[in-house]
Amino acid sequence: MERQQVIYLSILWLNNLCITNGAYKFNSLTCEVVPPESINNYVCHIKAIDRKHNMLSIASYALKNVSEIGIHFKMVKREIGGWHPFLYDMKLDLCEFFKNRRKFFIPNFIYSFMKSFTNINHTCPYLAGADLGLWNWTPDEAGILSKFPVEHGQYGLHTTWYINKKLAFKMNGSVLFF
Numbered sequence: 120m121e122r123q124q125v126i127y128l129s130i131l132w133l134n135n136l137c138i139t140n141g142a143y144k145f146n147s148l149t150c151e152v153v154p155p156e157s158i159n160n161y162v163c164h165i166k167a168i169d170r171k172h173n174m175l176s177i178a179s180y181a182l183k184n185v186s187e188i189g190i191h192f193k194m195v196k197r198e199i200g201g202w203h204p205f206l207y208d209m210k211l212d213l214c215e216f217f218k219n220r221r222k223f224f225i226p227n228f229i230y231s232f233m234k235s236f237t238n239i240n241h242t243c244p245y246l247a248g249a250d251l252g253l254w255n256w257t258p259d260e261a262g263i264l265s266k267f268p269v270e271h272g273q274y275g276l277h278t279t280w281y282i283n284k285k286l287a288f289k290m291n292g293s294v295l296f297f
């Protein structure tokens with residue numbers, strides 16, 4: 120973890136120590152495949168579980184052999200006037216990540232909450248025809264809040280995916296924490 124991230128996390132932690140309960144609910148999800156297509160995105164939706172909970176699914180299949188996956192992800196927070204950068208704006212080489220997850224603190228932390236819902240869980244290649252997805256993902260509220268206590272509000276994740284170094288996919292989602 121970079122020094123700056125440690126400082127951010129510490130400040131966040133101290134500022135929000137009092138908030139350790141609450142609930143998350145996804146409230147938007149958009150997916151966009153960028154031509155020329157290297158994946159086919161066939162699932163991109165939020166489904167209700169009950170009044171307070173819902174789950175998210177995103178799935179695509181590879182149209183080409185994938186030897187490299189890059190993700191640029193930005194966390195944002197809704198404030199007056201729109202979305203503002205919040206904590207992380209980083210690029211990740213997913214295939215390098217799966218070679219040694221411990222080297223990537225924040226991505227590994229995020230991945231730990233998705234691990235049992237995704238089959239994007241190994242290093243490259245992913246062969247043409249492979250299904251790549253995150254199914255019925257519902258975050259472990261208690262687990263996230265115990266490690267990442269945040270203020271109530273609306274948070275978003277804006278991601279851009281590069282496959283074999285070419286812009287391939289954009290996915291934005293947001294979550295309401297209340």
Ligand SMILES: *[C@@H]1O[C@H](CO)[C@@H](O)[C@H](O)[C@H]1NC(C)=O
Pocket residue numbers: 149150151277278289290291
């Ligand atoms: C995601 O949000 C960014 C702004 O951060 C916007 O430029 C982009 O078009 C959005 N993409 C989708 C698929 O909604």
Ligand SMILES: *[C@@H]1O[C@H](CO)[C@@H](O)[C@H](O)[C@H]1NC(C)=O
Pocket residue numbers: 183184246247
């Ligand atoms: C993908 O890779 C496999 C295994 O290396 C190979 O047999 C296949 O021909 C490749 N497919 C394409 C579409 O390049």
Ligand SMILES: *[C@@H]1O[C@H](CO)[C@@H](O)[C@H](O)[C@H]1NC(C)=O
Pocket residue numbers: 237238239240241
């Ligand atoms: C990757 O995900 C698939 C599908 O859920 C699973 O069968 C496999 O064991 C997982 N592999 C690893 C290394 O976690």
